[in-house]
Amino acid sequence: MKSTLFACTLFACLTAASAHAQAPADQDIARLKAAIERGLRPSVVEAGKPVPVWSLSERMAHHKVPGAAIAIVKDGKLAYAAGYGVREAGTADAVDADTLFSVGSVSKMIAATTALRLVSQGRLDLDRDVNGYLKSWRIPEAPGIANPTVTLRMILSHTSGLTVHGFEDYLPAEALPTLLQTLNGTPPAKNRPIRLQREPGTVSDYSGGGVTVEQQVIEDVTGQPLEAVARAQVFQPVGMRRSTYENPLPPARGNIAKAHDRDGAVVALPRGWQTFPEQAASGLWTNAHDLGEFVAALIRSYRGQSDWLPKPIATQMMTEVSPGNRGLGPELLGSGSSRRFFHNGSNDSYHAGIEGYPETGYGFVILTNGKNGRLLRGEIRNAISDALGDGIKPVIRSIALDLREPIYADYAGDYRLDPSLPMDVQGELADTFDHASLAVKVADGAVAIEPAGENATSLLALSPARFMGAGVEFEFHRDAHGAVRALSVLSGTAHRYYRRQATQPATQPAAHADRGGSHR
Missing domain, CATH: 3.40.710.10 (DD-peptidase/beta-lactamase superfamily)
Known part of the structure; x- marks a missing residue:
């Protein structure tokens, strides 16, 4: 009942708030406005699933966020600014382009x-x-x-x-x-x-x-x-x-x-x-x-x-x-x-x-x-x-891997940061992913990363050697002898490199013939 009332109030104020918006100046802005109001989607879609498309009103209700305000700049000039929803849940106080946040x-x-x-x-x-x-x-x-x-x-x-x-x-x-x-x-x-x-x-x-x-x-x-x-x-x-x-x-x-x-x-x-x-x-x-x-x-x-x-x-x-x-x-x-x-x-x-x-x-x-x-x-x-249409935030699609196959078992192990990588290369990850060691676990058809002292995060597969989770990507490095020797953490141009520890030696894949393609 509460969720229904929240959504109904929100919908009414989304409609009302439109009156406060600057009118779209051209088709470009009208297209952007339409996308904002009816074209929301997730960043990552699991293998085999369609890309959902949502309206702003339904996602505000889903996330229980009563109000939002958005502005668009074109050619270095403010072209559109509008409010959506309400300043306070349960009221009709509409957000507009001048509402303070x-x-x-x-x-x-x-x-x-x-x-x-x-x-x-x-x-x-x-x-x-x-x-x-x-x-x-x-x-x-x-x-x-x-x-x-x-x-x-x-x-x-x-x-x-x-x-x-x-x-x-x-x-x-x-x-x-x-x-x-x-x-x-x-x-x-x-x-x-x-x-x-x-x-x-x-x-x-x-x-x-x-x-x-x-x-x-x-x-x-x-x-x-x-x-x-x-x-x-x-x-x-x-x-x-x-x-x-x-x-x-x-x-x-x-x-x-x-x-x-x-x-x-x-x-x-x-x-x-x-x-x-x-x-x-x-x-x-x-x-x-x-x-x-x-x-x-x-x-x-x-x-x-x-x-x-x-x-x-x-x-x-x-x-x-x-x-x-x-x-x-x-x-x-x-x-x-x-x-x-x-x-x-x-x-x-x-x-x-x-x-x-x-x-x-x-x-x-x-x-x-x-x-x-x-x-x-x-x-x-x-x-x-x-x-x-800038390609900056494409849908990231995971792929379906049978992680119970033996080839993936040797991703598991303990990895320690290689401090010799220059800070110019480590970049922002030296701050945002500041972990000296990582444990990788492969069990029940899933790969998970567990930084020392923190909870494990399950990863989505992007390729047989590349996964994502916790806001970054992880790439396992298998050498010419078939052994997993290291793990890279990647975000934009930043790169951290973790070497696998010898205390848990890598194992050979069960069947070399199954490992086609190139390696990075």
């Missing part, structure tokens, strides 16, 4: 751009020791770490070596830390102290703590809070009319998407949303219209069509900083017309994402207000990719 780590993109604007004005230097800018706090000394100099370029590319991956949300009744308390990890801050743990510039390691240091740099150099600097440097020039780093967000702002749990119930009561005091790292409140304008402005700057962010600075922003795949703020993937910048964001009850294609001028924004919004965001992302 928490966007988690997408906040880092606006903070990075604020810093780059200051670089373009000569007020900050990308390669100067940030301790030279800091006045009210400094990165503490780290004995034993060679070359401890941290620069803004390192912070923006997440190669700074600083601690604290992310931050917890704060409920309405909880005390909030100051910026200094967050940096020092002292109550009421919930995080550990932000400290140097690795030699700067040597490892890709996502650090919300580093972005918090960036915020302190911005505030110390300008003598103003981040909110004021971001407003002058980004919000006002771009036309982000309702965006703010203010936390806690006051109800007087109005038109706010409330937070919902995995069952679609409102949380963080009585207000209905959490607080994110780590502003630069995760504290931005914005909407589809404003973020769409932001993505469009970045594309135009990169193309040299705007002097808001000078092209040389925008080019650096969109260029990978080794040893990761991030530029000065965004993640970067692809080449040619498929080259793209993007950043996702997740707090407890909100999931958001932005993406832009500088060569083609397309871009988009996805905002949600439910704990399951990450799954919905991915399905919307797939629909947009299909409509663009």
Whole structure:
């Protein structure tokens, strides 16, 4: 009954919210809009099964996400922005293009751009020791770490070596830390102290703590809070009319998407949303219209069509900083017309994402207000990719393998990371798949990966030697003697290499004649 009522309310508001959308300007936008509303699909389809196609309304109901907002950029200009569903489950308060959402780590993109604007004005230097800018706090000394100099370029590319991956949300009744308390990890801050743990510039390691240091740099150099600097440097020039780093967000702002749990119930009561005091790292409140304008402005700057962010600075922003795949703020993937910048964001009850294609001028924004919004965001992302026809997010089809055959039994064993692979090759996996050892299990017709100290993950077969699971791909390496010697973990251009341990020797396949084809 609850599910039916949720779906009925959602359907009514999906229809109502359409009135708030900007009218599609051409057939291209109309096609994208149709895909968003009726073309969602999964990323992976098991062998032998058809590819399902869903409407946005049914997937919002399925994931129990009451509201979403989406923007589309074309030719470096905002072309469409609309709301779908409701701000609060059980009400008729429709989401529109101006509804404010928490966007988690997408906040880092606006903070990075604020810093780059200051670089373009000569007020900050990308390669100067940030301790030279800091006045009210400094990165503490780290004995034993060679070359401890941290620069803004390192912070923006997440190669700074600083601690604290992310931050917890704060409920309405909880005390909030100051910026200094967050940096020092002292109550009421919930995080550990932000400290140097690795030699700067040597490892890709996502650090919300580093972005918090960036915020302190911005505030110390300008003598103003981040909110004021971001407003002058980004919000006002771009036309982000309702965006703010203010936390806690006051109800007087109005038109706010409330937070919902995995069952679609409102949380963080009585207000209905959490607080994110780590502003630069995760504290931005914005909407589809404003973020769409932001993505469009970045594309135009990169193309040299705007002097808001000078092209040389925008080019650096969109260029990978080794040893990761991030530029000065965004993640970067692809080449040619498929080259793209993007950043996702997740707090407890909100999931958001932005993406832009500088060569083609397309871009988009996805905002949600439910704990399951990450799954919905991915399905919307797939629909947009299909409509663009860019081949970025093709359906991944697994294949049917009889894993009970003897040839697969010797995948089982213990594997240890080979640290000799350069960090330039390991890239982001040094952070996102940071496991020193793996156990591979083959049983009951399935292959599973079990990192040390964690639960096993069952894998889907993509080929006889290649599998996927846990957001990455795994490739087993069988040598010219027929023995499985190693396992690669792959994600984009990043690659980690695990050698099989001799304590559990590889076995010969039962029948060499069955192993046709080439080996990689």
